[in-house]
Amino acid sequence: MLDSNLLTKLVTAAVCLTVLCGCVENAPSQGRSAAPVPPPLATEPIGLQITRAEPRLAGVPFRVLLDFESPSDLAFCADRPQTSTAAAHTGQTALKLDAAAPVNVKLASLVSGGAFPGHWTMIGGYFRSVGGPARVTLDYRVPSSPQPVLQRSVDLPDAAQWTGVFLDLASLAAKPQAEVGQLTLQVEGAAALCDDVLLVDNAQAFVTPAPTDEPGSTWTVRQAGFNIFIDRPQHFRITLKTPDASPEGWTVEESSDVRVRLVAAAGKFWTLYADGRQYKDAQFSPITKSMGEAAAEYAAQHASPATIEVADEFGRIDRDTPGDQNNDGYNE
Numbered sequence: 213m214l215d216s217n218l219l220t221k222l223v224t225a226a227v228c229l230t231v232l233c234g235c236v237e238n239a240p241s242q243g244r245s246a247a248p249v250p251p252p253l254a255t256e257p258i259g260l261q262i263t264r265a266e267p268r269l270a271g272v273p274f275r276v277l278l279d280f281e282s283p284s285d286l287a288f289c290a291d292r293p294q295t296s297t298a299a300a301h302t303g304q305t306a307l308k309l310d311a312a313a314p315v316n317v318k319l320a321s322l323v324s325g326g327a328f329p330g331h332w333t334m335i336g337g338y339f340r341s342v343g344g345p346a347r348v349t350l351d352y353r354v355p356s357s358p359q360p361v362l363q364r365s366v367d368l369p370d371a372a373q374w375t376g377v378f379l380d381l382a383s384l385a386a387k388p389q390a391e392v393g394q395l396t397l398q399v400e401g402a403a404a405l406c407d408d409v410l411l412v413d414n415a416q417a418f419v420t421p422a423p424t425d426e427p428g429s430t431w432t433v434r435q436a437g438f439n440i441f442i443d444r445p446q447h448f449r450i451t452l453k454t455p456d457a458s459p460e461g462w463t464v465e466e467s468s469d470v471r472v473r474l475v476a477a478a479g480k481f482w483t484l485y486a487d488g489r490q491y492k493d494a495q496f497s498p499i500t501k502s503m504g505e506a507a508a509e510y511a512a513q514h515a516s517p518a519t520i521e522v523a524d525e526f527g528r529i530d531r532d533t534p535g536d537q538n539n540d541g542y543n544e
Contacts, residue, residue: 258276258279258281258302258303258408259274259276261302261303262274262276262301262302262408262410265301265302265374266338266376268455268463269412272412272413272414273412273413274410274411274412274413275332275410275411276408276409276410277317277319277322277323277409277410277411278307278317278322278337278408278409279302279303279407279408279409280295280300280303280305280306280307280406280407281303281304281305283295288317288318288321288322289307289315289316289317289318290315290316290318290394291313291314291315291316293307293308293309293313293315294307294308295307295308296308296405298342298405299340299372299405300405300407301338301340301374301407301408302407302408303407305407306340306405306406306407307397307405307406307407308403308405309339309348309397309398309399309403309404309405309406310399310403311346311399311400311401311402311403312398312400313398314396314397314398315396315397315398315406316394316395316396316397317394317395317396317397317409318394319392319393319394319395320391320392320393320394323392323411328384328391328392328393329381329384329385329411331413331415332381332411332412332413333380333381333382333385333412333413333414333415333436333437334378334379334380334381334382334410334411334412334413334414334437334438334456335352335378335379335381335395335409335410335411335412336350336376336377336378336379336409336410336412337376337377337378337397337406337407337408337409337410338374338375338376338377338406338407338408339366339368339374339375339376339377339399339404339405339406339407340368340372340373340374340375340404340405340407341368341369341370341371341401341402341403341404342402342403342404342405343402343403344370344401344402345367345368345369345370345401345402346367346368346399346400346401346402346403346404347365347366347367347368347399347400347401348365348366348368348375348377348397348398348399348404349363349364349365349396349397349398349399349400350362350363350364350365350377350378350379350395350396350397350398351363351395351396351398352379352393352394352395352396353393353394353396354391354392354393355391355393356391360396361384361393362379362380362381362383362384363379364377364378364379368404370402374407376456378412378456379395380437380438380439380456380457381437382415382436382437382438382439383437385436395409414435414436414437414454414456415434415435415436415437416434416435416436417432417433417434418433418434418435418464418467418472419431419432419433419434419467419468419469419472420432420434427445427446428444428445428446428447430444430469430486431443431444431447431469431486432444433464433467433472435454435464437454437456438453438454438456438457438461439451439452439453439454439457440452440453440454440462440464440474442472442484444486447488447499447500447502448488448499448500450484450499452474455476455477459477460476460477460478460480461476461477462474462475462476462482463475463476469486470485470486471483471484471485471486472484479534480493481535484499487503488500488502488503488507489503489510491514491544494535494537494544496510496511496514496515497511498510514544517540517542519540520540520541520542529541
């Protein structure tokens with residue numbers, strides 16, 4: 213029989229060997245890049261492909277009006293346009309747009325039931341230039357108006373990338389109309405491809421006052437169309453653009469009845485507090501003058517924060533967060 217101490221040592225050695233082998237096997241090899249993400253399957257539903265290509269639409273209600281995978285989609289476009297299989301945002305086919313040859317999408321045949329736009333806050337699609345820089349213009353017109361009700365132009369880069377171009381329907385929500393107009397797609401410069409014409413409902417209420425709250429005692433944080441609204445009655449109201457309106461637009465990353473944190477392109481952050489404080493580009497400033505002398509105190513506190521000390525047995529200070537400019541544990 214084996215000595216009990218010797219048996220214990222053998223078992224311990226075997227466990228350690230198993231753990232070490234497992235760690236080496238599961239760890240990425242030195243210098244080896246991460247495995248590439250598999251492309252979407254051509255057999256996946258178009259809606260699923262869209263959320264893969266545009267992660268921001270995951271969890272956001274949208275309706276695909278035209279994906280140009282079926283020849284019947286062209287029946288909803290005036291002016292007899294053509295499709296192309298040279299590239300596609302999803303699926304295998306996209307609409308071809310030639311310079312100075314607008315394509316009119318007959319929305320009345322695609323949207324039915326109730327006044328337009330209903331709960332939808334944006335309409336548009338995804339575009340890609342072909343052979344050089346191009347400029348895409350979207351118009352929304354109704355039969356009773358000779359001028360566009362909505363219009364927007366966006367420059368497409370001379371690169372193999374798809375750009376979402378949308379119109380803000382939230383501005384029409386206050387006066388919905390029974391008559392549905394038409395969406396005009398037009399390109400200048402080089403030719404372009406268009407794919408996945410969508411209706412999107414990005415309306416979201418992040419923070420709303422309770423029915424028992426006194427007016428002005430708390431704030432509302434909500435989004436609709438191209439705008440984010442941060443409103444505390446009798447104190448301040450801020451309107452910010454979303455990424456659908458501008459490449460430098462803001463996205464709500466965190467929200468509560470105390471603060472809201474926003475993030476934009478190039479790693480920009482903006483944190484606002486319901487009491488009137490804001491921190492943008494690592495600088496403090498008051499949102500409203502009603503803060504009075506407290507604003508000066510907060511500014512001094514931000515410029516020279518208190519020293520943080522943590523006993524070794526309780527952990528350590530994280531001095532390496534992206535917003536900590538001088539590694540003192542205070543995130544400016």
